Amino acid sequence: xxxxxxxxxxxxxxxxxxxxxxxxxxxxxxxxxxxxxxxxxxxxxxxxxxxxxxxxxxxxxxxxxxxxxxxxxxxxxxxxxxxxxxxxxxxxxxxxxxxxxxxxxxxxxxxxxxxxxxxxxxxxxxxxxxxxxxxxxxxxxxxxxxxxxxxxxxxxxxxxxxxxxxxxxxxxxxxxxxxxxxxxxxxxxxxxxxxxxxxxxxxxxxxxxxxxxxxx
Amino acid sequence: xxxxxxxxxxxxxxxxxxxxxxxxxxxxxxxxxxxxxxxxxxxxxxxxxxxxxxxxxxxxxxxxxxxxxxxxxxxxxxxxxxxxxxxxxxxxxxxxxxxxxxxxxxxxxxxxxxxxxxxxxxxxxxxxxxxxxxxxxxxxxxxxxxxxxxxxxxxxxxxxxxxxxxxxxxxxxxxxxxxxxxxxxxxxxxxxxxxxxxxxxxxxxxx
Numbered sequence: 001x002x003x004x005x006x007x008x009x010x011x012x013x014x015x016x017x018x019x020x021x022x023x024x025x026x027x028x029x030x031x032x033x034x035x036x037x038x039x040x041x042x043x044x045x046x047x048x049x050x051x052x053x054x055x056x057x058x059x060x061x062x063x064x065x066x067x068x069x070x071x072x073x074x075x076x077x078x079x080x081x082x083x084x085x086x087x088x089x090x091x092x093x094x095x096x097x098x099x100x101x102x103x104x105x106x107x108x109x110x111x112x113x114x115x116x117x118x119x120x121x122x123x124x125x126x127x128x129x130x131x132x133x134x135x136x137x138x139x140x141x142x143x144x145x146x147x148x149x150x151x152x153x154x155x156x157x158x159x160x161x162x163x164x165x166x167x168x169x170x171x172x173x174x175x176x177x178x179x180x181x182x183x184x185x186x187x188x189x190x191x192x193x194x195x196x197x198x199x200x201x202x203x204x205x206x207x208x209x210x211x212x213x214x215x216x
Numbered sequence: 217x218x219x220x221x222x223x224x225x226x227x228x229x230x231x232x233x234x235x236x237x238x239x240x241x242x243x244x245x246x247x248x249x250x251x252x253x254x255x256x257x258x259x260x261x262x263x264x265x266x267x268x269x270x271x272x273x274x275x276x277x278x279x280x281x282x283x284x285x286x287x288x289x290x291x292x293x294x295x296x297x298x299x300x301x302x303x304x305x306x307x308x309x310x311x312x313x314x315x316x317x318x319x320x321x322x323x324x325x326x327x328x329x330x331x332x333x334x335x336x337x338x339x340x341x342x343x344x345x346x347x348x349x350x351x352x353x354x355x356x357x358x359x360x361x362x363x364x365x366x367x368x369x370x371x372x373x374x375x376x377x378x379x380x381x382x383x384x385x386x387x388x389x390x391x392x393x394x395x396x397x398x399x400x401x402x403x404x405x406x407x408x409x410x411x412x413x414x415x416x417x418x419x420x421x422x423x
Contacts, residue, residue: 017323021337024323028341046308049315054239057269068290069264072297073257079301084343104340124331 002034002169010173011037015045021123022130022193026153026171029099029191033169091134091189096156102191107132115139133190135159140183148195149175157188240266244310252300253366263310264293271318278322291321302344306370316342367417375410378403 006014006027013019014027031037087103089096105121115136123130127148135141152172159166161180166172174180244266250259268289275285295317303313320338328334368379381392382403389407393400 015319017319017326017338021327021331021341024341025337042308045315046312049309049312050239052274052315053267053270053311055270057273066264068268068293069257069261072264072290072294073255073260075294075298077255077301078298100343101337101341104337106335124333126331 002036002167002171004166004170004172005034005037006030006171007173011041011044012048015041015048020125020128022121022125022128023151025101025105025121025130026151026191026193028101029153029155030169030171032099032101034171089132089189092136092187094156096189098155102132102155105130110134116141128193128195130191130193133192135182135184135188135190137185137187138183139187140181143179143181145176145179149173151193152182153191155189155191157184157186159184159188159190239311241309241311245305248296248300248303248310248313249305251297252303260297263296263314267296267314268293274318275322278326284325288318288322288325291325292318295321299344301366304345304370307345313344316344364414367414371410371413375406375413378406379410379414382407 010019010023010027014024017024019027031041084100086100087098089098089103102121105123108120108122110117110119116139117134117136119132121130121132133152151174152166152170154166154168154170154172156168158168159182161182163180244263247256247259247262250256251263271289271292272282272285275288276282278288279285292314296314299317303310320342323338323341324334324336327337368376371379377396378392381387381395382389387395389400389403393403396403
């Protein structure tokens with residue numbers, strides 16, 4: 001069962017369209033996988049819509065807009081719904097149906113570092129980097145802290161860290177206060193979003209610090 | 217059924233009595249349905265007069281620019297007109313539908329400013345509908361009555377396929393059974409169910 005969900009605050013900002021694309025993509029993907037959040041989203045969006053449109057505007061505010069009506073109603077109307085084709089992502093010998101928002105993104109090529117492969121989504125959001133991360137069975141990422149935040153949305157397989165085991169759909173938001181060393185027994189596929197490089201804490205893996213940026 | 221006439225009266229009254237006013241949800245929803253089914257310009261003008269100033273207010277809050285706010289009004293209200301037929305009253309109020317369109321347009325505009333990307337991701341992040349599979353091209357071309365079309369679209373998929381096949385693609389029940397890989401008896405019973413449902417629905421509308 002999915003145990004980790006976006007906070008109410010994030011959900012609200014998502015509804016208002018105020019989050020960076022990578023974060024809204026992750027929340028939309030979680031909503032697609034999580035019935036509870038899907039219902040909550042619908043409820044909150046309807047509430048937000050009422051709040052936005054309830055409050056009356058001053059009456060004389062509207063006439064300057066009226067010239068638009070004629071222009072718009074000259075346009076032809078859409079008649080057809082284009083049905084959405086689910087996108088299948090293949091890795092190892094598995095086929096995973098990617099959530100729609102993730103499937104829509106343009107993915108760069110994969111880079112490998114041991115059991116970890118990572119491809120960037122081309123979102124152009126400066127220091128915010130969204131990636132598709134694939135860890136092979138038995139793989140792990142050395143213990144690290146986050147200098148900013150790290151969001152992981154598990155899409156397929158499982159992994160565990162000091163806080164327990166995660167299942168597909170889990171939306172795991174970590175920040176500078178958390179240390180963790182995720183590992184996966186059977187392999188997994190994740191959407192990740194980080195806003196800064198990771199910081200590796202222990203022994204030899206400190207050597208990895210310069211490539212923290214590379215892995216995530 | 218709430219008529220459009222009432223909606224317009226309601227708006228005029230609103231001008232006279234300033235103060236908190238309930239959102240005229242039913243009138244808005246009905247107006248949107250009228251735009252969808254009859255390309256009703258009067259109903260559209262009502263929607264416009266209700267939503268446009270509020271979208272402008274939202275835009276000014278969002279961008280701090282009146283010019284951009286006006287662009288948001290134009291984008292949003294254009295989509296409201298052009299996509300009206302995709303509105304599903306059973307899925308939510310007209311206010312929610314318009315809000316979705318507005319938020320999406322605003323998100324795409326902000327993304328263009330911040331990342332200089334015109335990838336219009338909003339439609340994928342907040343789809344107007346999920347997994348909709350209606351309205352084949354032949355279906356569209358043959359159908360004359362928009363109202364009937366709306367009703368047929370809202371049938372459960374198995375019944376809809378049978379109605380479309382028999383009435384709009386000129387297939388025999390046998391051909392259709394073969395095409396859908398189901399027994400002829402199933403085609404017949406689905407058709408019966410669908411027609412019964414359509415009769416009830418259309419009948420209700422004329423009451």
